[in-house]
Amino acid sequence: MNKHIIIKILAIVASLFVNIPVYAEVNNKHAETPSDYVDYVVMGKSINHRQSLNSELKLLNTVFFAEIFPVEIDLMNISVSNGVLTGPGDASKGLNFSSARIPFLAGQREMTIKALTRRFPDSTYFFSFDTLAGSIKNLPATFVRNENELSNPNPIEIALFQQENKVDINAINPDQDLKVTWSNFDKGSTDSNNIIDDMIYVILGNCHGEEIEHSGHAISNKKALTFDKNEFIIPKSRLSSGQVYQLEVEHSNMETDTNQNIEIIVTYAATTFLDFKTKGENLELLKCPADPYAMDGGQTDRIRRSN
Numbered sequence: 001m002n003k004h005i006i007i008k009i010l011a012i013v014a015s016l017f018v019n020i021p022v023y024a025e026v027n028n029k030h031a032e033t034p035s036d037y038v039d040y041v042v043m044g045k046s047i048n049h050r051q052s053l054n055s056e057l058k059l060l061n062t063v064f065f066a067e068i069f070p071v072e073i074d075l076m077n078i079s080v081s082n083g084v085l086t087g088p089g090d091a092s093k094g095l096n097f098s099s100a101r102i103p104f105l106a107g108q109r110e111m112t113i114k115a116l117t118r119r120f121p122d123s124t125y126f127f128s129f130d131t132l133a134g135s136i137k138n139l140p141a142t143f144v145r146n147e148n149e150l151s152n153p154n155p156i157e158i159a160l161f162q163q164e165n166k167v168d169i170n171a172i173n174p175d176q177d178l179k180v181t182w183s184n185f186d187k188g189s190t191d192s193n194n195i196i197d198d199m200i201y202v203i204l205g206n207c208h209g210e211e212i213e214h215s216g217h218a219i220s221n222k223k224a225l226t227f228d229k230n231e232f233i234i235p236k237s238r239l240s241s242g243q244v245y246q247l248e249v250e251h252s253n254m255e256t257d258t259n260q261n262i263e264i265i266v267t268y269a270a271t272t273f274l275d276f277k278t279k280g281e282n283l284e285l286l287k288c289p290a291d292p293y294a295m296d297g298g299q300t301d302r303i304r305r306s307n
Contacts, residue, residue, distance in 0.1 A: 032133035035261035037079045040219050041127050042067045043141045044252070044267035045116055048298035049155050051274040053169060057155045060273075061300050064090075064107035064120040066141075068097060068129055073220050076101065080129055086138075087125030089118070103129070106297050113150060141264050144255055151268035153251040157183040158274045169276040174239040180232045182272075185251045188227025195219070195256040195263050198227040203248040204234055205295035207288035209305050213238050218252075219263060227251070241280030244288045248273055248296055273299055 048060040070079045083097030083105075090107050097103035110116040122143035129136055144151075160167050161179040172178060180202055188198040196218050202225065204213035215232050216224030225232060239245070250271040257264040275292060282288075294302035 033261065034131040034134050034136045036133055037071055037131040038129070038136070038262050039069045039071045039073070040263035040265060041139065041141065042069070042218075042265045042267060043085075043125055043127075043143075044265075044269055045113060045120070045143075045152065046250070046267075046269040046271055046298065047113065047152050047155070048300075049270075049272045050299075050301055051158055051272050055157060057157065057272065059111065060298060061109040061111060062113050062116045063109045063298060064116055066095075066097070066105050066125070066127070068103040068127065069217065069220065070102065071220075073102070073217060079132055081131075083127070083129040085125055085127055088121045088123045090120060091125055097129070109300065113152060136260060136262070139259055139262060139264070141257075141266050142255075143266055151187075151253060153185060153187045153253055153268070153270040154183070156249050156251055156270055156272040158247060158249050158272055160276060169274065172239070172245075172276050172278045174241045174243075174278040174280060175236055177236050178234040178239065180234060180247060180249065181230055182249050182251075184230075185227045187253045188251065191254070191256055193256045193258075195258065196254065196265065198254050199250075199252040200225040200227060200229055201248070201250040201252065202232040203250075203295070204238060205246045205248070205292070206286065207244040207246070207292040208286065209246075209293035209295035209302075211295060218265065239278055240282075240284050240286075241278055242282030243284060243286065244275060244277050244292055246273060246275050246292050246295060271296075271298055
C-alpha cells in the first residue's frame with residue numbers, strides 16, 4: 001500500500017479517537033431546568049406575639065405569607081423574578097412577590113386565624129415565576145383542611161441563659177455566650193415524606209432592624225434547628241455592650257410535597273419577638289432609637305427604618 005495513503009488513514013483514525021471525548025462531553029452536559037435555580041417554595045399562616053419583660057405574651061397579628069427560596073441562597077445575585085401567587089380569596093387576582101433575592105409576599109394581616117382564613121381559604125394556591133433556565137407556571141401548594149383543630153403551634157415563651165443561669169433580659173453580659181431556649185414545640189414531628197422535619201428558627205437582629213444571626217434555613221442548611229431541639233447559642237462575638245437587640249423564635253408545623261423537582265412547604269407557624277439589652281457603655285457608633293426598628297413584618301407594633 002502506498003506510504004502516503006497509510007499515513008492518511010492513520011491520521012483519520014487518530015482524529016476519531018481525539019474527538020470521542022468531545023462528543024461524550026457535549027452529550028453528557030446537563031440541560032438546566034428551573035429546579036437548578038429554585039430549591040423550594042413556602043406558603044403559610046403565622047400567629048405573631050410580643051413577649052414583655054415579665055414574660056407576658058401579647059398577640060400582634062396573624063398573617064398569610066409565601067416565599068421562593070433560590071438554590072444558591074447565600075449569593076447576592078437575583079436568580080428568581082416575576083413571582084406571582086394565585087388562588088382563592090385575596091389571591092384571586094394574583095399577588096406579586098417582591099423583587100428581593102428571596103422573593104416574599106404577605107397578605108392583609110388579621111387578629112385571628114379564622115378572620116385570616118376568610119381572606120385566604122384553606123385551599124390550593126399556585127406559584128408562577130421566572131428563572132434563568134425558564135419559567136414555572138402554576139406550581140400547586142395546598143393548605144390541609146382541619147376545621148376542628150388549630151394547626152398552628154402554641155404561643156412561644158422565650159428564656160435566656162448565661163453560664164446555665166437564667167438572666168435578666170435588660171442585663172445581658174456581652175462578654176458571654178447567650179443561650180436562647182423556648183417552650184415545647186408540642187405539634188412538631190418528623191416528615192413522612194422525608195423532605196424536611198418541622199422546623200424551629202431563631203433570628204437575632206440589632207436595634208436598627210438588621211439581621212445579624214440566623215439558626216439556618218430549612219433544606220439548604222443541614223444544621224438548621226428541627227422540632228426536637230430546645231436551645232440555640234448566640235456567640236458573644238455577636239454582642240456589644242450597651243446595645244438593644246431583638247430576638248425572633250418561630251415554630252413551623254409543616255406539610256411537604258414535591259412538584260417539578262421543587263420542594264413545596266405549607267406551614268402553620270407561631271412566632272414570638274423579644275427585646276433584650278446588654279450591660280455596659282455603648283462603645284459602638286450604632287445609636288439605638290427608643291424602640292428598635294422592626295426587622296420582620298410581623299412586628300406591627302414597631303416602625304420600619306426609613307432608608
